[in-house]
Amino acid sequence: MLKITFPDQTVKEFNEGITSLEIAKGISEGLARRCLAAKINEEVWELTRPIHSDSTLRLITWDDPEGKSVFWHSSAHLMAEAIEALYSGVKFGIGPPVEWGFYYDVDLGEKTFSSDDFKNVEDKMKELAGKNSAFIRKPVAKKDALEYFTEKGDEYKLDLINDLEDGTITFYTQGNFTDLCRGPHIPNTGFIKAVKLLNVAGAYWRGDEKRKQLTRIYGITFPKQGELEEFLKRLEEAKKRDHRKLGKELEIFHYSEKVGMGLPLWLPKGVIIRERLENFLKTEQRKRGYTPVMTPHIGKKELYVTSGHYEKYGKESFQPIFTPNYEEEYLLKPMNCPHHCEIFKSKPHSYRDLPVRLSEFGTVYRYEQSGELNGLTRTRGFTQDDAHIFCREDQVKAEFISVIDLVMHVFEKLGFSDYTAQVSLSDPKDRSKYIGSQELWQKAEQGIIDATKETGLKTVTVYGEAAFYGPKLDFMVKDVIGRNWQLGTIQVDYNLPNRFELEYTGADNVKHRPVMIHRAPFGSMERFIGILIEHCSGNFPLWLTPEPVVILPVSEKYIEYGKKVALQLNENEIPAFMDDKDDKVGKKIRDSELKKIPFMLVVGEKEEKDGTVAVRRHGKGDLGVFTLGNFVALFREEAVL
RNA sequence: GCCGAUGUAGCUCAGUUGGUUAGAGCAGCUGAUUUGUAAUCAGCAGGUCGGAGGUUCGAAUCCAUCCAUCGGCUCCA
Structure with a gap:
């Protein structure tokens, strides 16, 4: 006998080897029919997997996020089965669930796949779903797994298996299709009642630009046809809020092929919004001890050689501007910080002066890849609501708290409540890619963590996502089609103070190196306004409305x-x-x-x-x-x- | 940059298997009308069909190429 603990903490005894499906049936047939999977000891299992030890159990239905994941993951397998049935010689990469639906990366050989092929695949999927094929789990030895896919000639699966440990490998089979998969899956394909392929895209194998590009096919499925229709309706509604559509209709910005891609032209009504946002932030910054500065749009190449940006980005960026004096080269500024460092250096600083907070709405130019450009959210020329705080090490935490407070204030005033605050820290396993001593990093990272705690900011922590020059805190907001964009950002920098040899005189009458904090509550005016348009569907807060x-x-x-x-x-x-x-x-x-x-x-x-x-x-x-x-x-x- | 799709008037779109001077609605202009809570009527004007090529007696339509846009991938100081 084994003891199963239910979510309400009641404990019941069952025969060893019982499945969650049998337990669900014992509660009610209706429940059993709605169940997609079960959470056994915090791990999602399929309903038909026998339980051999005392466990906690939570039954999972479509209403649980885990339920949708399992459902869509199984749907990816169904799509793969359909594709394999329709096109011969297909090889498969990975096919995970995503926030809305799933995708599968496939190598179709010579065949090009386009939206014209959707209907074929959808019909096949529906046909196969109707067979109610069970998903059968089978643990396999690594040797056998390799043999299976060698025979099938699928080098992608072999690549995946090679990274797995023997004894942990499982195959899942439904109908005629067998796939390497960790699982779990829904009981059978019959649960999938509504199918829709959404789009195709190229995707590099393992996200590596140098490897082969596979065809990524996105789709979504539902247990009821009505839910699919509702989903598609919501998609339509979302498109109406798209800032590119509203930006045109409300005459906020315009693009001209003649001016150049990624270079937005601000129309009068857009400028009204932008100026009001700028004034709002300027007022807040004045209250918080920022000093406005202004710097030009170009700077000598040497400036960016010193900052290190030229070495890192020079080749993929706008090329230098030459003067009549041949040897002189200037660059469009990709960042404001080098200029601000020079302002800091324009006079000697005492520890008493710090922190120095230099702020500027600075327009920068970056040669973003053509495929990345997007409305106002990704442009080649944009204005940062930038500021650089030069402070002592012992001031980092207090400054961080103050900046977090400012960002939260800005978001609150503009009605952004649905954001993610992401703390990006260094990778503890690989310190080689970071500049600055480990001791400094530790202090700064702890400072950020403490600061977020003290301000009550809810954060997600990601290790290994820090910039090479310091840890950071980003505020991410989703756009209308679910893409995540970084708006506000706060970054600690140990690199530039070194490169520019910044210093201040301490109480001990010795020169010290200040720490630099980059921060931008809006991030970029362009991106912020783009997201704001979508957020309020073009119905701006009254104080921002161009024509109220x-x-x-x-x-x-x-x-x-x-x-x-x-x-x-x-x-x-x-x-x-x-x-x-x-x-x-x-x-x-x-x-x-x-x-x-x-x-x-x-x-x-x-x-x-x-x-x-x-x-x-x-x-x-x-x-x-x-x-x-x-x-x-x-x-x-x-x-x- | 890569994969796929798309590109017709300021905007939203139609244009049959290639066949004379490429259509509509809205917006614009002119005139009539003087209006009470989501479209008053009429007329006019507006396009080398994304660009430059090719195939053809003939191209918005077919082909190749370039540009831009959209959805992803990669990247994002």
């Missing part, structure tokens, strides 16, 4: 009164303009709604007579008649930061 109020005269006769209203609002620092086109109000309202203008003020005979406005709110409709004073109050109440 439009006055809509019912006819030409009331244009004069409309002008008066606009003037009075402007005097109250409320930007308002009038739609004086020769259209009916219905049309003007429609236009204004599509432009997502928050407040529409309809003025006609009644309003002119009473000195009022009829207020309509975007997305909400008619709010009724307001005196001008009341409207100003209503507006101000919402527009406060």
